[in-house]
Amino acid sequence: MDRRSGAGADAGAAGRQGRLGVGIVAVTSPLPGDGLRRLAGVHQVRMHPTGSPVSGDELAAFAAGADALVTLLADRVDARVFAACPGLRIVANVAVGYNNIDADAARAAGVWVTNTPDVLTEATADLTWALILAVTRRVVEGDRVLRGGGFTGWRPDFMLGAGLQERVLGIVGMGRIGRAVARRAAGFGVRVRYHDRVPVAPEHAAGAAFVAGLDELLAGADILSLHTPATPDTRHLLDARRLHLLPRGAYVVNTSRGEVVDEAALVAALEDGHLGGAGLDVYEREPAVHPGLLGRSDVVLLPHLGSATLTARVAMADVAIENVLAALAGRTPPTPVVTPPPPR
Numbered sequence: 001m002d003r004r005s006g007a008g009a010d011a012g013a014a015g016r017q018g019r020l021g022v023g024i025v026a027v028t029s030p031l032p033g034d035g036l037r038r039l040a041g042v043h044q045v046r047m048h049p050t051g052s053p054v055s056g057d058e059l060a061a062f063a064a065g066a067d068a069l070v071t072l073l074a075d076r077v078d079a080r081v082f083a084a085c086p087g088l089r090i091v092a093n094v095a096v097g098y099n100n101i102d103a104d105a106a107r108a109a110g111v112w113v114t115n116t117p118d119v120l121t122e123a124t125a126d127l128t129w130a131l132i133l134a135v136t137r138r139v140v141e142g143d144r145v146l147r148g149g150g151f152t153g154w155r156p157d158f159m160l161g162a163g164l165q166e167r168v169l170g171i172v173g174m175g176r177i178g179r180a181v182a183r184r185a186a187g188f189g190v191r192v193r194y195h196d197r198v199p200v201a202p203e204h205a206a207g208a209a210f211v212a213g214l215d216e217l218l219a220g221a222d223i224l225s226l227h228t229p230a231t232p233d234t235r236h237l238l239d240a241r242r243l244h245l246l247p248r249g250a251y252v253v254n255t256s257r258g259e260v261v262d263e264a265a266l267v268a269a270l271e272d273g274h275l276g277g278a279g280l281d282v283y284e285r286e287p288a289v290h291p292g293l294l295g296r297s298d299v300v301l302l303p304h305l306g307s308a309t310l311t312a313r314v315a316m317a318d319v320a321i322e323n324v325l326a327a328l329a330g331r332t333p334p335t336p337v338v339t340p341p342p343p344r
């Protein structure tokens with residue numbers, strides 16, 4: 001039965017919401033903390049033998065018959081999974097982003113989708129600033145130069161970078177993480193402007209100025225930091241045209257999702273000297289990185305470490321487990337991003 005089709009989807013949703021008790025929870029990866037142990041005390045936990053990433057038919061086969069599924073951002077959850085799991089109630093993603101899950105298919109199948117907001121905000125904002133500082137002050141490049149024997153003594157013109165005072169930081173996406181990045185800017189003397197669909201309440205803006213047009217924001221940003229989710233609308237939001245709207249010598253920092261930037265266009269804008277550098281934590285074809293980035297000394301490349309503190313990762317796992325426990329107990333999970341329609 002195609003779970004996207006009307007009657008089948010309704011029957012599935014009613015079935016999913018009608019059964020309580022001990023459930024089967026398929027989990028694609030071990031998680032930090034003791035959340036999985038707590039979960040195993042209540043439900044039957046099925047761990048993937050090799051771990052994330054798991055996608056498509058393989059994920060469907062692994063999850064078949066499960067009542068709940070816990071996924072990482074590298075797992076791709078599509079209609080095949082919902083078809084294989086007629087009793088599935090929830091996909092609990094251990095990430096704030098959930099672009100790896102087909103939300104329409106989940107909704108049609110009557111399945112909750114949850115994410116892990118808030119608990120990773122500060123960690124990700126910290127890492128954004130680590131990239132801003134690293135790329136403008138050539139921190140990683142300097143480390144490499146020193147280890148390669150290139151530090152032969154202090155010189156007034158050695159490895160000069162860009163100071164931050166009075167520079168303009170442009171933030172695209174003033175959600176939780178964008179706002180946390182803006183809050184940190186005051187200490188560096190940076191002026192902050194942001195673009196979003198609508199302005200945030202002044203008490204959340206941390207003094208940042210709203211710019212209604214994205215192109216206008218770009219034209220005045222010495223450093224651009226991306227904090228927008230990956231959706232069909234934001235794919236390649238930063239394309240060749242927009243990259244060249246940035247002032248010459250500007251820096252691009254991305255800790256959101258790789259798909260938001262046209263990576264080939266970014267490489268071209270670095271190669272033609274338009275950009276001063278880039279600090280990246282995420283990639284368009286993650287974990288693959290555009291080869292044009294790898295050899296450059298004006299880019300800092302991190303392996304998706306935005307939320308990588310023990311505190312944040314344990315908290316993310318805990319939020320995901322709480323979501324599963326709630327959904328399997330017939331309650332509304334704490335952090336839903338897809339709410340199934342009520343059964344008819």
Ligand code: DGY
Binds near residue numbers: 308
């Ligand atoms: C998320 O949760 O979406 C982050 O990218 C993980 O670091």
